[in-house]
Structure formats: C-alpha cells, structure tokens
Amino acid sequence: MATLEQRRAAARDRQQRAITQPAPLYVQACPGAGKTRVIVDRHLTSTRSGHRGRAVLSFTHVACDEVVRRCRDASQPHLATFPNFVGTIDTFLWRYLVRPFLSSDRTWNRIDSWDRISATVEVWDGKMPHTLRLSDFQWSREPDAAHCRAQLLFKVRNAKSYKTLESKGLLDAAAEQAIHRRNELARQGHVTGHEARIRALRALREQRNDAIALVAGRFDEIVIDEAQDCSGLDLAILAELRDANVPLVFVCDPDQAIYEFRGAQPDRVRTFGESLGSSIDLVGNWRSSAAICALAATLRPASVTRPKDDPVGPNHAEQDGILLIPADKAQDVHALAAFNAYAETRDIPAEHRLVLSHAAAKLPSTAQNTTLTPPDNYSARAAWAVRIMASDTAPTTLRETATEILERTILRYWYTDTDTELRTVGTACESLGVERSRLRILAARMASALPSPDSTPFVDWCAAGNSYLRTIPPDPAMTRRDNSGSLRNSASAATVVQALRRGAEPTPETRIRGSVIHQVKGEEEDAVLVVVPDDARTDALVDAWFSGVHSADVAESLRVLYVAATRARRLLALALPTAHCHELADYLKTKDVACEVLTPLT
Numbered sequence: 001m002a003t004l005e006q007r008r009a010a011a012r013d014r015q016q017r018a019i020t021q022p023a024p025l026y027v028q029a030c031p032g033a034g035k036t037r038v039i040v041d042r043h044l045t046s047t048r049s050g051h052r053g054r055a056v057l058s059f060t061h062v063a064c065d066e067v068v069r070r071c072r073d074a075s076q077p078h079l080a081t082f083p084n085f086v087g088t089i090d091t092f093l094w095r096y097l098v099r100p101f102l103s104s105d106r107t108w109n110r111i112d113s114w115d116r117i118s119a120t121v122e123v124w125d126g127k128m129p130h131t132l133r134l135s136d137f138q139w140s141r142e143p144d145a146a147h148c149r150a151q152l153l154f155k156v157r158n159a160k161s162y163k164t165l166e167s168k169g170l171l172d173a174a175a176e177q178a179i180h181r182r183n184e185l186a187r188q189g190h191v192t193g194h195e196a197r198i199r200a201l202r203a204l205r206e207q208r209n210d211a212i213a214l215v216a217g218r219f220d221e222i223v224i225d226e227a228q229d230c231s232g233l234d235l236a237i238l239a240e241l242r243d244a245n246v247p248l249v250f251v252c253d254p255d256q257a258i259y260e261f262r263g264a265q266p267d268r269v270r271t272f273g274e275s276l277g278s279s280i281d282l283v284g285n286w287r288s289s290a291a292i293c294a295l296a297a298t299l300r301p302a303s304v305t306r307p308k309d310d311p312v313g314p315n316h317a318e319q320d321g322i323l324l325i326p327a328d329k330a331q332d333v334h335a336l337a338a339f340n341a342y343a344e345t346r347d348i349p350a351e352h353r354l355v356l357s358h359a360a361a362k363l364p365s366t367a368q369n370t371t372l373t374p375p376d377n378y379s380a381r382a383a384w385a386v387r388i389m390a391s392d393t394a395p396t397t398l399r400e401t402a403t404e405i406l407e408r409t410i411l412r413y414w415y416t417d418t419d420t421e422l423r424t425v426g427t428a429c430e431s432l433g434v435e436r437s438r439l440r441i442l443a444a445r446m447a448s449a450l451p452s453p454d455s456t457p458f459v460d461w462c463a464a465g466n467s468y469l470r471t472i473p474p475d476p477a478m479t480r481r482d483n484s485g486s487l488r489n490s491a492s493a494a495t496v497v498q499a500l501r502r503g504a505e506p507t508p509e510t511r512i513r514g515s516v517i518h519q520v521k522g523e524e525e526d527a528v529l530v531v532v533p534d535d536a537r538t539d540a541l542v543d544a545w546f547s548g549v550h551s552a553d554v555a556e557s558l559r560v561l562y563v564a565a566t567r568a569r570r571l572l573a574l575a576l577p578t579a580h581c582h583e584l585a586d587y588l589k590t591k592d593v594a595c596e597v598l599t600p601l602t
C-alpha cells in the first residue's frame with residue numbers, strides 16, 4: 001500500500017506531464033484533481049516562440065476571470081492579452097470563426113440569450129394566446145442537420161402555458177412556431193451562441209482554407225477548459241480544427257457534464273477526447289475528504305469503470321462522514337439549522353459554508369439572498385439589481401447581470417423604448433453613440449446611491465430612483481427623449497419587491513451563501529449542504545443512484561448532484577426526504593461510505 005507521500009508524488013507527476021506534454025492532448029480528471037491549476041501552469045510556464053499565442057477557452061466568464069487573475073498574480077498579465085486569448089468559447093468563435101465571415105449587408109447583433117432582446121413567440125391554443133420566451137425553449141441541432149430543433153422547457157414562469165399546451169397536444173406546434181420566429185430574428189441579424197456555432201461550423205466547412213488560416217495563423221495551441229460542457233456542435237467545430245492539425249488540449253471531467261439547456265453528452269465528449277491520440281488521466285483529489293471522494297464514486301454510472309478518487313489533499317484524513325438530514329416538503333430551513341449547528345462543532349465559519357440546490361426557489365430562505373433570478377417587471381428588476389449590487393455575497397455572474405440591468409434602466413430612462421428594445425446594451429450603446437464604459441460607471445454609482453429597496457416603501461424607492469436617474473444622462477449634453485422609462489410603483493411591481501424582501505438578507509450570524517448548482521462549477525467550500533428536492537422525480541433519481549443504471553431522464557440530475565457534492569472540502573450534508581434518507585444510509589454503508597443521519601432542528 002503506497003504511503004500518502006507516494007500517492008501525492010504520483011498525482012503531482014501526472015499534473016506535471018499535463019503541464020508539459022505537447023498538444024494534441026486529452027486531459028481527463030476527477031473533481032479536485034487540479035485541472036484549473038494545470039491549465040494555468042501550462043500557460044504560465046511554457047515558453048512561447050514566434051508571433052502566435054495560445055487560446056485558453058472556457059464556458060463561463062468566472063472560469064476565464066480566474067485564469068486572468070492567476071496570470072496577474074504571477075506578474076505575467078501579458079499572458080492574458082494579445083497574441084494570447086483568454087475568454088469564453090462563445091467570444092472565441094465569434095471573433096475568429098463568425099465575424100470575419102459575416103456579410104456586410106446588415107447590422108449584426110451578437111446576443112448571449114434571446115432574453116437580451118426580449119424575444120418571444122405567441123402560440124394560440126384555440127381559445128387564447130400564450131406568450132412564450134424563446135429562451136424557454138431548448139435549442140439543438142445535429143451538426144449535419146439542415147434545421148434546428150426546439151423543445152419548450154417546463155419552468156415555473158411558463159407552467160400554466162406549458163400545461164395547457166401539453167394537454168391540448170400543442171407542444172410540437174409551439175416548437176415549430178418558435179423555430180419560425182428564431183429563423184426570422186436570425187435573418188434580421190441577431191446571432192445567439194447557438195446561431196454562432198452553426199455559422200462557425202459552416203465557415204470551417206465551406207470556407208475551410210480561410211477559416212483554418214485565421215485560427216492557425218493566430219494560435220499555436222487551443223486549450224479547452226471544462227470541455228465536458230461541449231455540445232454536439234462544439235465538438236463538430238473542434239473536430240474540424242483537430243482534422244486541420246490545429247493543436248488542441250481538451251481538459252475535462254465527463255462526469256461533471258451539466259450544461260443546462262444544451263444537452264450535455266458525456267460519452268461523445270469522452271470519445272472526442274480519446275480521438276486526440278495522447279491522453280493523461282489526472283488521479284488524486286486535492287480538495288475533498290475520503291468520505292466525499294467515496295460518495296462521489298457512488299454517483300457515477302456503473303458503466304464508467306473508474307476507481308474511487310484518491311484523497312491526497314489537506315483534508316484527506318478528515319473524519320466526518322456524509323451527513324444525511326431528513327427534510328420533507330418545506331422543512332429545508334430545519335435541515336439548514338442542523339447543518340449550521342454541526343458545522344459550528346467543526347469550527348467551520350458561516351462564510352465557508354455553502355448551500356446548493358437545483359433551483360433557486362428550492363433554497364432555504366436564509367440561504368437565498370444571492371440567487372434569485374431577476375423579476376420580469378421593469379421597475380422591480382431595477383430594485384432587484386440594486387439589492388444584488390449591495391450584497392457582499394453575490395457571485396460575479398449575478399453582479400454582471402445586475403450591472404447590465406441598471407445600464408439598461410439608465411438607457412430606457414433617457415431614450416425611448418424603441419431605442420433599446422430588441423437590442424443588447426452593447427448594440428444600443430453603439431447605435432446611440434453612448435460610451436459603454438461610462439454607462440457601466442453610472443450603473444455602479446446608481447447602485448450605491450439609491451436607498452435599499454428592502455427598507456424603503458417601493459413608491460418612495462421609485463421616486464428616489466427617478467430623481468437620481470435625472471442626474472446621470474449617459475451623454476452629458478442630452479435632454480430626455482420621453483417619459484416612458486421612469487420607474488413606476490405598480491401593484492405587481494410592489495408585490496414582487498415584497499417577495500424579494502421576505503427572502504431578504506438573513507441576520508449576519510446565519511448568513512450563508514446559497515446558490516444553484518450550475519453557478520458554482522469549478523468552485524469549492526469547506527462545508528456544503530445540498531438540498532435534494534422532495535418531488536416526484538426524486539424516487540427515480542434515488543433508484544438510478546442505487547442501481548448504477550443512469551437512464552437518460554435522470555442521468556443529468558445525478559451528474560448535477562455529483563458536481564454539487566464534489567464542491568465540498570471537509571463536510572458534505574445532503575438534505576433529502578425522510579424515506580430516502582434512511583435508504584441512502586443503508587446503501588452507503590454497503591459501499592463503505594461513512595455516513596450519519598442527523599435530526600433536523602426545529
């Protein structure tokens with residue numbers, strides 16, 4: 001049996017090979033294996049020659065910001081700038097494979113979601129119309145197909161329409177209409193991430209020499225981080241680059257494939273990685289305790305023959321088993337209290353505890369403060385954004401959304417609806433001649449100047465907002481175009497703001513960061529409580545977990561649970577319906593996973 005030091009040396013050795021081995025290279029790893037660290041070190045340490053750079057791509061701004069920060073910390077900020085590229089795969093595709101091939105006959109508008117231009121489609125059910133957002137559809141397209149597919153997703157905000165259309169057998173018709181609307185908007189020049197991918201692939205296939213010359217002339221290596229999130233289209237684009245001998249480094253943990261709404265495809269991702277020829281499997285988990293590593297192994301499908309991750313980090317000897325906390329409907333707050341009390345006994349402070357759930361609405365209210373999604377109502381949305389900007393626990397992505405909402409509020413106040421409607425803030429700024437950087441500063445100032453919507457009657461808050469907005473014209477010389485963009489105290493807006501307040505900041509001593517799982521990919525925390533929903537799907541999820549047979553309908557939910565559980569360093573707690581809690585305890589014992597059933601505190 002190898003000693004801890006020998007196991008660590010073996011894990012470091014593989015990391016070192018992944019840092020130095022030339023591309024093409026497939027790096028596969030378990031959670032906490034140091035993928036991010038390897039990518040950054042590869043970028044920092046390898047010597048570059050010639051005029052070409054390296055592209056380091058990821059799917060989220062948070063992951064890219066981390067690479068940029070590490071370059072800065074290592075006193076090598078230039079590694080994040082020209083001729084290198086550190087950014088999202090979306091921006092990379094847009095810059096190097098889409099924009100150069102766009103025709104000059106219209107104005108192109110790049111958007112990250114159809115919500116940026118409030119794109120909707122109206123579907124008639126025979127009696128009444130249903131207005132559905134295009135962002136409520138899941139879009140997909142097989143690389144060789146001529147058309148997209150759309151599928152309406154069931155969400156709380158469209159639940160009524162979804163059920164009506166489903167009962168009348170109209171879901172397919174709704175999808176057809178959505179596709180039609182999308183095609184119309186695409187023809188007008190709106191390019192979403194999905195549309196950009198189709199265009200990038202087309203450029204690589206139809207203008208191959210030019211497209212490859214553009215990419216290969218600029219980069220001598222492309223590193224794809226979190227590659228498990230690649231969609232079928234992403235993989236088809238990468239396959240074109242691979243076949244043209246562009247050196248790729250493909251880094252992923254296929255079991256963490258949870259790209260919401262894009263249909264993660266772990267098997268395809270694995271196959272693509274293997275097609276690169278040489279591969280390195282990072283072993284050793286530097287993050288988590290032995291119990292957490294052992295639990296993670298039970299969440300992988302039986303078809304994946306991967307041994308338990310080896311805990312080699314500072315928490316390898318942590319004695320606590322997995323905490324299982326019974327929490328039937330609406331009892332999550334009691335589960336949270338039990339989790340907090342236990343974490344106290346382990347001297348884990350509140351700021352190092354994290355509560356995770358699949359959906360923001362499922363988070364216990366004392367952990368909910370940072371994860372609410374922005375409301376639809378225009379004035380309530382501005383209030384939401386001000387709350388987020390004032391919160392010291394809101395994650396970067398949420399703050400970015402909040403800043404953009406306030407930028408839009410300022411534009412709408414000073415210009416007309418038609419100036420901003422169906423436009424991103426960026427394009428609106430371009431067409432109105434507004435300097436975007438100035439607008440961002442004004443938005444930040446507005447957030448800190450306004451009173452808290454939690455402690456001010458909403459009518460007064462709107463009045464204060466309008467008075468302040470009057471003082472910050474985006475163009476100093478302008479006068480207001482019309483009055484349509486004032487903040488208004490309607491009954492529905494006030495109700496939304498009241499609801500925000502009810503889930504408002506808990507007292508400082510119990511304040512714990514709460515998040516939906518999709519927002520914490522790549523992160524870690526000492527103690528993590530995962531709230532498993534008490535609903536009809538949980539039975540199927542637990543059955544699949546115990547059997548190891550992950551059918552398509554539950555596979556992604558299990559991977560989401562896997563990502564959540566593996567964020568924990570020292571302590572992992574699962575809150576789940578009572579019946580399942582005891583079954584799970586029995587099951588984990590058969591798998592040698594240390595666990596303990598806790599009593600929720602009332």
Ligand SMILES: Nc1ncnc2c1ncn2[C@@H]1O[C@H](COP(=O)(O)OP(=O)(O)OP(=O)(O)O)[C@@H](O)[C@H]1O
Nearest residue numbers: 012030031032033034035036037286287521522523
């Ligand atoms: N060689 C090492 N020595 C000590 N600590 C390490 C080493 N490699 C990684 N770590 C630490 O382990 C933790 C996990 O690393 P990292 O976030 O890079 O893993 P990851 O593979 O990206 O994880 P995940 O995919 O689960 O997000 C970090 O705290 C990191 O600093």
